[in-house]
Amino acid sequence: MMKKGWIDISQPLTNAIAHWPGDTPFSYETAFTKEQTGSVNIGRITTSLHTGTHVDAPFHFNDEGEKILDLDIELYIGPACVIDVSAYETVDSEVLKGFDLEGVERVLLRTSVPNHSEVFPNQIPELTVDMADYLGSKGVRLLGVDVPSVDALDSKEMETHHALYRNGIHILENIMLDEIEEGNYELIALPLPIKDGDGSPVRAVIRPI
Numbered sequence: 519m520m521k522k523g524w525i526d527i528s529q530p531l532t533n534a535i536a537h538w539p540g541d542t543p544f545s546y547e548t549a550f551t552k553e554q555t556g557s558v559n560i561g562r563i564t565t566s567l568h569t570g571t572h573v574d575a576p577f578h579f580n581d582e583g584e585k586i587l588d589l590d591i592e593l594y595i596g597p598a599c600v601i602d603v604s605a606y607e608t609v610d611s612e613v614l615k616g617f618d619l620e621g622v623e624r625v626l627l628r629t630s631v632p633n634h635s636e637v638f639p640n641q642i643p644e645l646t647v648d649m650a651d652y653l654g655s656k657g658v659r660l661l662g663v664d665v666p667s668v669d670a671l672d673s674k675e676m677e678t679h680h681a682l683y684r685n686g687i688h689i690l691e692n693i694m695l696d697e698i699e700e701g702n703y704e705l706i707a708l709p710l711p712i713k714d715g716d717g718s719p720v721r722a723v724i725r726p727i
């Protein structure tokens with residue numbers, strides 16, 4: 519049975535969460551204790567903006583691209599369709615033609631990669647450039663994936679990031695869909711208002727409609 523109400527599809531931000539190899543690890547610490555301040559505990563985090571469940575701003579892969587505060591918050595709130603592509607190593611337009619995406623503005627892809635937030639995956643499915651063009655032709659504006667990237671992990675060209683961008687499609691990464699059935703949901707996944715940010719952690723939640 520699917521849960522009713524809002525479902526958290528975010529990776530918990532713990533000090534053990536996986537991070538992109540070579541990037542800044544996530545850490546939370548109590549910078550000042552209640553004993554020190556005499557009043558309150560005060561936490562401090564250090565993190566890459568691409569750790570855990572997060573959105574990419576176009577500036578992440580394009581020096582001229584929009585930064586987090588330039589982006590319309592409407593992208594990250596509204597109806598979203600979860601589709602299960604876990605049977606495919608390569609997700610291209612042919613695969614997507616098997617799903618009804620008429621009028622869908624936000625697509626969340628459930629892949630075969632298990633959502634182990636403490637393990638950086640060795641391999642992720644290939645999302646092709648023609649997949650991005652197909653989603654663009656359907657009017658999709660946001661693509662969410664349950665893996666750390668929409669490109670190959672060793673990609674320098676970031677072709678699928680760029681192809682999504684050309685099609686006006688924004689990117690949400692590292693959502694957790696292992697327990698989520700295909701279907702229509704409402705999504706809220708708001709980035710923090712980080713000036714100049716190339717990305718931002720989000721709390722991503724969905725609710726069946």
Ligand SMILES: Nc1ccccc1C(=O)C[C@H](N)C(=O)O
Nearest residue numbers: 538541566568574666667668691
């Ligand atoms: N953090 C990194 C450090 C070095 C190189 C890439 C990344 C990325 O995060 C790329 C990933 N495709 C992303 O868009 O989130």
Ligand SMILES: [Zn+2]
Nearest residue numbers: 568574691717
């Ligand atoms: Zn990212």
Ligand SMILES: [Zn+2]
Nearest residue numbers: 574667668691
């Ligand atoms: Zn990315």
